[in-house]
Amino acid sequence: xxxxxxxPQNLTAQEGEFITINCSYSVGISALxxxxxxxxxxxxxxxxxxxxxxxxxxxxATINIQEKHSSLHITxxxxxxxxxxxxxxxxxxxxxxxxxxxxxxLTVNP
Amino acid sequence: GAVVSQHPSRVICKSGTSVKxxxxxxxxxxxxxxxxxxxxxxxxxLMATSNEGSKATYxxxxxxxxxxxxHASLTLSTLTVTSAHPEDSSFYICSARxxxxxxxxxxxxxxxxxT
Numbered sequence: 001x002x003x004x005x006x007x008p009q010n011l012t013a014q015e016g017e018f019i020t021i022n023c024s025y026s027v028g029i030s031a032l033x034x035x036x037x038x039x040x041x042x043x044x045x046x047x048x049x050x051x052x053x054x055x056x057x058x059x060x061a062t063i064n065i066q067e068k069h070s071s072l073h074i075t076x077x078x079x080x081x082x083x084x085x086x087x088x089x090x091x092x093x094x095x096x097x098x099x100x101x102x103x104x105x106l107t108v109n110p
Numbered sequence: 111g112a113v114v115s116q117h118p119s120r121v122i123c124k125s126g127t128s129v130k131x132x133x134x135x136x137x138x139x140x141x142x143x144x145x146x147x148x149x150x151x152x153x154x155x156l157m158a159t160s161n162e163g164s165k166a167t168y169x170x171x172x173x174x175x176x177x178x179x180x181h182a183s184l185t186l187s188t189l190t191v192t193s194a195h196p197e198d199s200s201f202y203i204c205s206a207r208x209x210x211x212x213x214x215x216x217x218x219x220x221x222x223x224x225t
């Protein structure tokens with residue numbers, strides 16, 4: 001079992017739909033990161049959180065420490081949101097050394 | 111937010127040559143930099159962690175003599191792929207962390223193709 005598991009692996013949505021990507025992890029963590037990787041490879045850090053909820057524009061990230069689960073939500077999705085979304089956790093013991101999920105390929109069709 | 115740059119963004123080299131990739135933190139002092147590689151349709155794999163002024167810590171299975179990492183200043187780390195072979199073709203990404211924060215800022219990546 002991977003330390004970090006994401007679901008779904010692939011997600012196709014219509015423009016305007018509400019999207020949820022899930023991340024479950026099995027270790028105690030110091031922080032959880034949500035990253036976005038566009039075709040061409042560059043990675044953008046969307047959120048870093050260790051508790052509760054954060055919101056930035058149409059993106060919302062939540063984390064439940066007891067259940068070891070985080071979700072990334074995109075409201076009013078747009079084709080430009082099409083990318084791979086990656087969950088990564090820093091463990092309690094290794095701090096900023098990250099363990100990555102496999103990523104979720106999101107395609108938003110117009 | 112903080113900015114991390116990488117240079118070059120793409121490089122093609124011949125088998126047997128060495129290639130240097132630079133990672134710079136543009137607006138903060140990066141006490142720790144991380145180097146990752148990513149194969150197509152796979153997740154990032156940590157290669158090594160470097161702290162300014164000290165030797166890099168390599169992950170198991172990563173050859174330190176093949177992937178030379180230098181972190182000589184608080185804003186620059188370099189990864190040199192020595193005697194490159196086609197199997198070294200990959201996407202190399204750095205990230206940087208400043209101070210005690212757990213936040214990491216990622217560079218845009220370097221696509222290496224070895225012919």
